[in-house]
Amino acid sequence: MPICIECRHPVKTLWTSYSGAGDKSSGHNIRLTVCRKCGRFCDKYVEHDFVVLFIDMVLIKPQVYRHLLHNTLMRDNDCFDPSIIRLGVLLLLFDVYLTWARLEKQTLPHIAPGQSNLGELAQQPIVYQYFFFLILCSASTLAFHVSIRFLTSSRFSPLAPLGILPRYPRPNSVSTALLVSSSTKLFPILMIIWEYDVPAAARSLGWAVVANNVEALRILLDCKYYTACLLAFAGAAARWAVGRVVLATAGLADVDSMSDSSVTADGKALWALLVYAKQWAGRLAVG
Ligand SMILES: [Zn+2]
Structure with a gap:
């Protein structure tokens, strides 16, 4: 289950997609979930590209590690991505x-x-x-x-x-x-x-x-x-x-x-x- 990268509270989904999502001409059409516990976006890195992730990783920001380890790369059956x-x-x-x-x-x-x-x-x-x-x-x-x-x-x-x-x-x-x-x-x-x-x-x-x-x-x-x-x-x-x-x-x-x-x-x-x-x-x- 994904977590909120700010406060570690478990959440069901990190974003909600609306009709037309995936269609490049109409933009993203997704909305980031706001955490019920801390009131911030659960995972802002969903919308960031790799360069931002890498810079924040070098700066040792805990949120980026939570994003990668809990929300992106972790599989339920513990196999490698x-x-x-x-x-x-x-x-x-x-x-x-x-x-x-x-x-x-x-x-x-x-x-x-x-x-x-x-x-x-x-x-x-x-x-x-x-x-x-x-x-x-x-x-x-x-x-x-x-x-x-x-x-x-x-x-x-x-x-x-x-x-x-x-x-x-x-x-x-x-x-x-x-x-x-x-x-x-x-x-x-x-x-x-x-x-x-x-x-x-x-x-x-x-x-x-x-x-x-x-x-x-x-x-x-x-x-x-x-x-x-x-x-x-x-x-x-x-x-x-x-x-x-x-x-x-x-x-x-x-x-x-x-x-x-x-x-x-x-x-x-x-x-x-x-x-x-x-x-x-x-x-x-x-x-
Ligand atoms: Zn939170």
Whole structure:
């Protein structure tokens, strides 16, 4: 059942169509339902196009997540919407590109300038290298989703008996929320146009994606912020651990190690992101 995106009150329909609806020459001829509880439109995003949705998603507006997760993409039998599967594939391919660029450009103390970070892997044919990164990213993404789905939806999840989070019986909806909120990852398409400091951009982006993931989980599961943060943290830890195992198997155990310098770099990236978000919010307020 759809909900009002402003107050979460369940509603029967989000709009009423009148005669001639669907006929382009006569306009839309639909009327948005007004919520009985809060008196606002139940779902204003019904009439908005994808660009508006994407901008509001980047700005982490809870209403847009409620629109996508409760009113558009959720199916009664908890199966994936085809557009979500396409988005998942696109995100994976972006992840391959970003991870590859990040690992290649990372400065490691024991590697001389001019030598590749990727060691023997760098001597392999490019297709072979691509498949390695594809496996690395698929395995890490899978670990991220499986761990969060386990914690939210499995009967064996420790969170339900501890009273932290009641069991949520729709694991595919959880994955949908994670994929939709990871769309921020598509931003590096701008890197094709502008020259970026790739490792710093990848880090800032990583934090932006985490913030979006936390918000989407909180809205879908209707839980507290710290519960959503806990889930996102558990997912990130599983992703990192699986990534380490794959890298170590390929003899690249030194790459991407958590050192002091990477923590400072993370801090700097987070700060840059906050400053950027503040400037952007200021510009929007003026405009
Ligand atoms: Zn309402």
